[in-house]
Amino acid sequence: MAKGAFQTSREIFENPIWIDVVKFRIFFYIYGNAVFANDGTTVAGIHLKRGQYLRSYRNLQKDLVYLDKKAFKQYSLSTIKDKVDQLVKEGRIRIESTDYGTLFTVVNYEEYQGFERYTNILSEQQPNGNRTVTEQYPNNNKNDKNDKNDKNNNITSKKSKKRIYSDDDPNKKLAKLLFKLISKNQDIQEPDLDKWANTIRLTIEADKRTGKEVQEMIVWSSQSDFWSGVILSPTSLRKNFDKMAAQKNKQKRSNRSSTPSVEPERETNSEVNF
Known part of the structure; x- marks a missing residue:
């Protein structure tokens, strides 16, 4: 099986x-x-x-x-x-x-x-x-x-006009970051990044999260053996955010208790400014 x-x-x-x-x-x-x-x-x-x-x-x-x-x-x-x-x-x-x-x-x-x-x-x-x-x-x-x-x-209306996000919009940047990291683990076609950006905006505004929290969760999930195969869109990111946050925090506490040394900060070129 x-x-x-x-x-x-x-x-x-x-x-x-x-x-x-x-x-x-x-x-x-x-x-x-x-x-x-x-x-x-x-x-x-x-x-x-x-x-x-x-x-x-x-x-x-x-x-x-x-x-x-x-x-x-x-x-x-x-x-x-x-x-x-x-x-x-x-x-x-x-x-x-x-x-x-x-x-x-x-x-x-x-x-x-x-x-x-x-x-x-x-x-x-x-x-x-x-x-x-x-x-x-x-x-x-x-x-x-x-x-x-x-x-x-x-959404106030199912037929409302589609929202377009500029390339320098933080939500659009996070959408691109998510797609880039997913593409490293999965063979997927480029999605509608404006739709992805809109879902990320809702994750931040409606779910009361910060852009930094969303960015960190995108990076963390892409490095997880399990979640990298689950988080394949902003929708799944939003749906599983609380579960991943709990696991991420638990993992962080475990790492702190197991070693007194400070983990070196990882370099990244994908940071989005908020």
Whole structure:
């Protein structure tokens, strides 16, 4: 089983797949174990791309064992195959037979693992087969959700004019710094830096943080083995800021108690003045 972490939107609780326990478990298991690395990996001589998972139906049967009235039970192979066929029909996964099992491909895996998709409303004119899990079905609470998103991000109108930041704006500089450091660890395309700058502005103004604190957290997260793979946008930085701050402070206290020497100040050419 793959190690590490992967992200899932809370919107999954509002999706029809949530009420189909067996189908949800199968999809979530495949999605959670799919290859995360951009370069993929090789299993049994087969190169798996990002978002793919190689597993036989019989092994899936063992993986999905569940406890019912103090007894361990398994889904039948026919049940698993039926639910997989449904997932394929719904456009959530694609399957391909190999000599070593079934090659599962999670459709729109990049969308699921891109933090920006959880804050931006994607075009509703996409063909259903290319839409993400949470967009394939009507959302009765869409207006309420949009209102909450607008409130949380201090946006007065969903159709308000896009804010443009000058290159010498401190928020834009922090956006560029974040992109530069992410690019050292991840292969990503250049984002909309004005959107990134706006999220950083909200992190400072709405969350009551200083620009210096945000800058230090950007640098610290890029140097962390774990957080460097999580913080891939200002949105994820803002969402995880408190968790990282607590860990950063704990790490700082631990370093102070373990050695009396003063850590030399690191040189950096990326400092932003506030």
